[in-house]
Every structure is written in C-alpha cells, then in structure tokens.
Amino acid sequence: MSKVDPITTEIIRNAFIAIAKDMNATLIRSAFTPVIYEGKDCSVALIDENGDVLGQSLGLPLFLGNLEICVKLIADQHGWDYFKDGDVFYMNDSYMTGTHLNDSTIITPIFWRGRRVGFAASRAHWLDVGAKDPGTPVDSHEIYQEGVRWGPTRLYEAGKPRDDVINLLRLNSRFGEATVGDMNAQIAAGRTGEQRLRALFDRFGAKTIAAARDEIFKQTEMREREAVEALPDGEYRAEGYLDNDGLGSDPLLVKVRITVKGNSMTLDLDGSAKQARGPVNCGMTQTIAAARVAYKLLICSDVSPNGGSFRALEVTVPRKTIFSAEEPAACGWYFSSLGLLIDLVIKALAPVLPDKAAGAHYGDSMVITVAGLDPRNDNRFYLMIEPTTGGWGAFDGGDGANSLINNVNGSFKDLPIEIFESKYPIQILSYGIRQDSGGAGRYRGGNGTYREYLVQADSNLFLWFERSKTTGWGIFGGADGAAPNVIVRRPGEETLEFLKINGIKVGEGTVIRSVTGGGGGYGNALERDPKAVREDVLDGFVSSDYARSAYCVVLTDNLEVDIEGTSNLRTERIGIR
C-alpha cells in the first residue's frame, strides 16, 4: 500500500465530507416537496468503489449507515460489473432498503477514466407511491397495500433517461409531478457527487485517494475500537414493548442483548417479536441502521461516519421478526419499533456509560391526521398530517428537554398556529407543555405536549400514537414519564379515548386533544435540589402538589422552599422505603 502524508489525507477527508454536504445542499435546493426541503427527511452518502462510505451528510439520523448496505446488496445480487457508466438506479423495496416504500433510494455509480471509483447515493421521502390510501396507510397488513415495490431499477442507462420507467413512477403516485420532481432532485444530488468526486480524482489521482481513504478508515476504526475497549466486557440487556401492531394485537416485545468483548460489540435482537400482521415491521437493513444510530449516540459521536465506522459493531437478528421482515409483511410504520430499539440500546449500556446515557424519551412520532373537505376553499380536499413533540430523558447534569420532536425524526418544526389555521379548517384552541408529565429524578425528565384542535368541517381522524405500555423510562432511580393519550369530544356524544385509529368521523365542533408522554428522570428524585424543584414550580413545569408527592419538596404559600418541612418529608419517605 502506498503511503500518503497526513496533510493530503486531511484535505481528502474534508473533501469527502464536503462533497456529501454539497450533494445534500443540491438535493434540498432542488426538492419539490416540503417534507424534503423543510423537514430534511432525506440523507446522502458518498460511497467508494467497494461500497464503503467516504462521507455522509447528517440528514435524517435513521438513515445513518444504510445507503452503503443498499449498494452492497445490489452487488451481492448482480455482481459489481452490473453498475455501468451512465446508470442511475432507483429502489424502494422495504426488504432491501429496510424502510417503507415511500423512501426512495437513488444510486449513481461514479466512473473516472473508465473505471468505477465510487457511488453517490441518496434517500428521500416521497409523498405518495401509490398505496391504497394517500400517504402511508395505518391499517395495512400486506406490503402490496402500501404502494408499488421496486427492486434496483435503472432510471438512466448509458446517460439517457428511461422515459418508460420514469413514466411508470409518475403514473403510480397521487402526486406524480412532485414525485418526478423529487426524483430529479435526487439525481441532481448524484450528479453533484459525481462531478466533485471526479474533480478530486483529477487532482490527487486514484492511488493517493485510495491510500488516504484506507488511512481515514483505519483512524476511525481505531478511535471507535478504543472507545468500545474502554467498556467492561460483559452482557447488557434491556427490553420494552410496542403497544400493538396497529391492528389490535397484543403488545410486541423488543429485546436487546449487547455483548461487549474486547474491542467489539454485538447487538442481538433474539427474542424480539415475530413479524407482525400490522405495518410495524422493517427490513434488516434499517434495523442495522437504527443500531448504528444508537451506537453513534454513545461511541465517538463527534466523528463523521465513514467506512471505518461501525466495524466494532455486529448486529444479529433472527429471521422473520419485526426487525427482519420478509415478504409480504407490511412496513408502513417501520420506525416505531426503531425509536424503541435505540432507546433500549442506550438503557442497556447506561450502567457502563453513565456520562453519555439519558433516560428514554417519549418515544414515537405521535402522528395525527385529519382529512376532509374544506368549505372555505370550494370544498376541496384537505389533508392535515402532523407529528407531535414530547418529553426527552434527563441525564447526568441536565433536565430532559420539554416538547421536543422524537429521535427518529429529522429537522421537523411544529406548524405555527397562524399558518395552521390559514391552511386547514381547524382552530388550535391550546398548545402547551404538559405539567408533571416528565419522570421525576435528580434531573427531571422533559414534559410532554398537549395540542387541542377544534374541527370546523366534517372530516375523518386517523391516529398513530405509540409507547403507552413502555413509557419514557427513568435511569439510575429516575421515575418514568407519563403515557400519551388522545381524547375526542364530539358535540352531544360521549368522550372517546384512542391511541391508534383508522378513520373515524369528526364533525364540525369536535374537539380533539392530543397529549404526549414525558421523558424519564435521571437519579433519585429525593436528591434533587429543592431550589431546582421550586424553579420548576415557578415556571409551571411541575405543580406544587407534584413537587410534594414526587420530590418531597414542601413549598410555602408564597412559593419559598420550606426547608424544615422538606427535610422531614424526605427523611420520612426514605424511612418508608
């Protein structure tokens, strides 16, 4: 192997990362739909000729370490020579990409002076890929109901678009033009990667780049292995439940066993729920990606991921579980189990990484959908879909964040009430931080959120709320956060409570109140500084009553800490325990 100096290596390393950023900037700049250019529900990677990552932009976390697996899967199926200069591949098959069919993976092989030197790959969420209902159905039980499945398919061949194929994509979407627009944006991102990587080869040559790459991978692997080596050898376990599969099943077990041995780590998901009938399954590729996200949150978080990353991590999953779905399992809501998986890996390793870990967060995207005809707009169809924020876990040194979007989401921002009310025939009656919902602890779990909708046109309501069985748990003695709930009050009818529902009628005057869960606490609540509890009461994050019952902090009428009362109450409580 030829040797390359550290200066050139560093310039090439920075260039790989910059190329990925440029690809991402191109994708976001050219995308048609807001879910990509505002929600940043996308990810890109620059990949070498062997399918290893050179640089990745930090887009949607859940897609970390996924795109290169897709490249390798194609090569496994067809051989590396299957990729030709001028090709652009599209694929969305859940059993290959791991995610739902809406996620489009586009791969451009990059050639330089007649040889394959790498790949530019991107993934972005497309609005509609021809499922039985608009967007992503909440009650599917076969993948065929979720849209059209594509294995690796050439959109371009020898540099020319295959119009027949592209037309097929257009025809199988409710928003065909936007779909093709987003496809073009992904192809443009691939072109940017192609041009920039070729320019880098022109400047440094193949030998130098290969040597620098090997050095970069080696350095990354070394750093990660050092971090894993620092963990005590042993087995670490955690488990939790998804509420159900969306079609009314029993709770679904997710079981995590991590074995640390020397400088490597194995994550075993044996014992986790079998493939479910409802759409909560995901392909193995996405399970590996989620495991990598959890690992990345704990190990060398500051290192930009590349082909040297994750070499210390092995993931094993038995066949036909919710984490290794096979045809015809439904995968529409593939991410609910993955948010839980990530939280569980952190829980399992918390005892040996107390300075990195945090209590669990509220857990899932908590999606509410209301659809109907808007009388203000000539009775045109409207579709309101929004995820809801919730509480995050506390950690050593800080309280969990209140009302923050969940970990598998991207750069989501809530829709301002002012914009919301102009777009939809719905008024937001109240929106706020849910008092006392964060788990008590030396550091307090973040509070969840409430949002109250007054429906002003006859509509249908769909809900996907999760994590009421395994709520945001505390660690090191911290208490668990509260569970989510949704209350529907239809005029003149009995109040209903749901978490998941596939379309009930909600007429004018209906009030829907969604409430999300809190994050877990960190450490014993009786060790929380009474002054901090008082501050929380002043800010309304904690009520006086809860301060007393959960923290044993007594406040006087003018909200000063009653030092003696607090001390007595805490002593008494410890005595009882």
Next chain:
Amino acid sequence: MSRYRVSADIGGTFTDIVVEPSDGPVFIGKVATTPDNPAGGVINGIKDLVSDLSQVDFFVHGTTVGLNAFLERKGQRVLLITTAGARDSYTIARGNRHTLYELRYQKPKQLVPRRDVHEVRGRLAWDGRVLEPLNRADLEPIIEKIRNEGIKAVAVCLLHAYAYPQHELEVREALAAALPELSVSLSHEIAREWREYERASSAVMSAYVAPVVQRYLSSLQQQLLNMNMMAQVHIMQSSGGVTTADNARKNPVFTLLSGPVGGTIAGTALSADTHRPNLLCVDMGGTSFDVSLVIDGKANATLETELEGLPLLMSIVDIHTIGTGGGSIAWLENGAMRVGPHSAGSIPGPACYGRGGTEPTVTDANLFLGRLGTGSLLSGAMSLDEAAAREAIERLAHEAGLERTPFAEGVLAISNATMADAMRTITVSQGVDPREFTLVAFGGAGPMAAAFLAEELDIGEVLVPRFPGAFSAWGMLQTDLRHDFTQSFFRRADAVEYGVLEECYEALELEGKASVSQEGFAEKDISYQRSADMRYTGQEYTINVPVPAAIDMATTISDFHAAHQRRYGHSNPVAPVEYVNLRVAAFGAVKKFAKTHRVSAAAKVSAAVGERSAVFNGVAHKTPVLLRDGLSTGFRSNGPVIIEEQSATTVVPPDWQAEVDAQGNILLRRRSD
C-alpha cells in the same frame, strides 16, 4: 474648507474609522475599542483624524453594543404577553432540534422564562376577523405583577396580529394608561408577518436589548454634540441601510448585526465601481471567516436569521460564518492532522503574539513561511515573535513526523481547503457557481489567503480593496437611509385585483414616506423598493421577488417562476402561486461627495520596503515586499510579491500577478504565461 464624511466600525477589540474628505483621498484610523464606554473610543479615534468635528457632514457607525448585550445576556428583564391558549408557543420554540445526533439535546435558552409569559383572552382568525374581543380584565393581574416586580419592558405577541394589529395596540394603550414609564414592544411593529414564535422572539429581543442600545446612542449623541459635531448620528442596520440614532432607539433590534454587513454593502459599491456584478465577499479575521454574496450588484439578503438559536424576523444581509481564522489551531489526533475549529482567539492568540500561546496557528504558519513579516501587523506597532512561531511549529511537525516547512504549508493548505469547501457548499445551496464570481478579500487575514482560496475554487480573479481592514467601515459610507415596511397579504396571485395590490403598496409607501421624511429627507430624495414574498400554493417557504412600481401582475408571477428556477433549479409555470407578504423598503438618499477618492494620484511614499524569503510550494523565493501606500494606479507586478499596509498583508503567489486599478484596488489574476 474641507468637509468630511466619517464612518466607524466598532468591533470587539478594535474600532476602524474611515474619513472621506470633500477634496482629497480617503484615510483611515484604528483605535482600541473601549467596552466600558463604547462612545469614548470612537470619539477619540475621530478626533485623531479630524481636528474640528463641526466639519463633519455625515457620520455613520456600526456597533456590536446590542449584540454583545444579548450574547452576554446583559439585557433587561422582559415580560411577554400572548394570546390565551398559545402561551407556550414561545417556550416550545417549534420543538425542533438543531443538532440531530444528540441524546442530551437542550433547546436554545430563551430570554423570557416561562413564568414571565402571560396570557390574555381575545381571539382573531387567520384573516384578521375578531372571533372574541380582547379581554382587558385579563391585563389587570399582569399590570399588578409588572408594578410589584419592577419590570420595565414588555413584549406583546398576539395570534394573527399581523392581520389585525388593533388588539396589540389596545394592550399597549391599557399598559400605558396604568404604567406610563413602561417600554412596550409590539410584535406587529417589529415584523408584520405570520409565525407567532418567530415574531414573539423578535419582539422580545428588541425589548431585551433596548435600554443598552438606547443608553449607548444617547451618550454617543451627547458626547459628539459636546464636541461641536452638528451632523446627525447614523447607525448601520442589519438590512444594509442606515438609519438615524433617533429612529434606532425606537426599534433597536434592527441594528443588532450592524457591524459585519458593512463589508457586503462595501462589496455592492465595489461591484458598481469595477463593473463586476457577481462578487464572493470573504472577511477573514482572527477567529472567524464571514462569507457573503453580491449577485447582480445586490447584496444577497434574507428575511430572517437566528442568533444562538433564537429566530429574528427582519431583513438582513445574508452572511455565513465559519469558525476558521488566523487563530485556528493545528493539532494531531490518532496520527491525523487537523486545523481548527478551536481558535487561540486574541488571548493568548497565536504563539507569535508572545502572549503565552504555545500551539501553532494559521498566523504562525504564515509568519514561519515568510508570507507575514515580524513587523507586518499594524504598521509594525505590534511586533511578532518569529522564534515562538518556529518553536510551536517545530514541536508539532516533529510529532507528526514531518519537516517544518511542509508542515507549515500543510497547515495553510488544510485551512484553505476547509474554507473553500464551506464556500462551495454555500454557493451550491444558492444555486450559483463560484467560478462566475470575483473573490473580494478583506479583513486582517483575508488578503493573505485570497489567491489560495481562489485557486481552490477555480476562481481566476481576486480584488483586494483599498484599506481591506477597514472595508466594512468604508461600506457604511456608501449606503442610503433605509426603513422597511411589511404587510402580510395572504392571497392567491390569480385572484388578486391590481387595484387592491396597488392600494396596499401605496399605503406602505405612505408609511415609508412619513418615516423617512421624519428623518429630515425631502420628498425628492425619497425612493421606494417594492417586493413580495411569494410561493407555490402548498409550500411553506417563500421567495422575495422585486415588484417594480406599475408593473403588471403577470410579470411579477413570471419573475417568481424565474426566481424559483434559479434558487431551486426547477419551477412550475402552471402551478398556482400565492402572495404571503408585501414589502416596501423606503430609502432616503444620503448626500455623498462628487467623487470618492480612495487612492492618491501620485504616491507620496516609496513603495519598496525590502525583501524577505517566502516559501511557496516548498521553494524559498526572494520576495519583494512593497508598501501599498506607495502604489498608484497602473502598478503591475508578477508574483511572488508581498504588499503590506497598515490593516492587512496581501500575498501574491508566484503564478499570480497583481495590478492596481483606477480606484486603488489590487486586482490579482492567475498568470496566463
């Protein structure tokens, strides 16, 4: 008798002053900033340059006083009043994450704690209809609290106030009746557009920094008056226009980023002077690197920004800051070599500053390679310690297993490549190609790196303006008075009647006229720029499209499609388009001298200072060192050559050539031979 136009850019460490006489070339000064009495340093600096302040016709300055008050969290306590039910919009701050791989994410710290956010009943609909009248009784306990706790400032942000401001005005009236001394900042007056969190954040910021900025401005005005300066005190706004101190006191938030935008505005003047429409402006100092764009002669602007994660809605010159500068530290990690983002700052500063810094920085590498001389900084007023730089470089080079010279060149190569990568990403996201731009380099460290950055980006031409260290201050003298007005206007474009649109613009212009003439401008000197924030139906974000007066609406719509095409690479001419906001910028033309002289016709000093050995690409070259003050129009030289002046050092590498143009700018070009 000479008359003068004077500008001052008050930075954290130094204040740059530019004086433009009516009858001679521009000259500059630099004094230490005096943080305890920011006005004091400026006044001393001006007095050094202009003996009789009554000869000053125009004075403008940029200041970080307000920004620092925010960054150091030294503003005043603010209470926020919101609509019942929507109180937590401010504290939730839209629930998003700025960094995604962070288990311990904490939201940006808000200026108003939740306990000081209060609600008042009274509800509007999105189109401004009153669904429920304002409940003034709800204000009683709030007034009681303000009185009891001695709160001096209140921000008010009610839902949909952009569409119907009356409720906010009523709140102010009720507060004023009970508490006449209270300062009240209404969200619709700061930003009359939708998005309640961003608008509340802007109103809070304005209330928060107000007293600090107001105190400072009053003190400066008083002290200048005492020195017989009769000219109005002007201040630079984030929008790139100036305003009077009297007006800035009303809404201080608009001056928050008044310092850095001067550079981009100077870029627009340079663009006109040199007939180069597209400029990539880079301002490199000790710790940061600011990149901004001039496209078609106009400063690239944005309508909102964030400060430490807190949003501000206001027209602002778009500047990207990267944490690379002369102070960036080189270090090793697992055998890999890195430069930055840690910086030695100004204390201890680079090793060669001799203030206790021991780690090698970009500046140390420049000194070691001879590109910077020991007496290059501040005309020799600050001497650099070459031995300290050598020692720092030697130690790390040894650890990295490299010779000193390749190591030092490597430090620069890495930092240049990092800056160029970031610049490229910025241009890609704007849909422009850096190769179509001329690089403009200023700030203390910019002209040293300029040619190397241009090479990385494949740019063939670099401009180093006269007085690169004071370029921002110079830019402030080139701009006009500007006040911005916005009206939210949420309609489908094809359903809007021309008369309605025209009426709205005229109303905004009337507001503009009142406000600008209040600043002492005659009607003939007032002009307006109309624009509209537009988007495709269904999109969230908008594009700001200029709307020349009396244009037909179809042209505006096709201009929107074209702007969308440029910005996003695609457009859809058949898709419905909607208006979101109408904007008017009202300008008062500031009187300027007939001709801006920036260089003497005949140099009064000798150009040649000497020569030193400077390393380029591993080869030591005997390199002439010239004094810029001695160069006049028409000067031409092949590299390698080093051109020094008080505020910066320009490095011309061997395969580049330099010439001085008619305005006194140094133009660097890649040699074709």
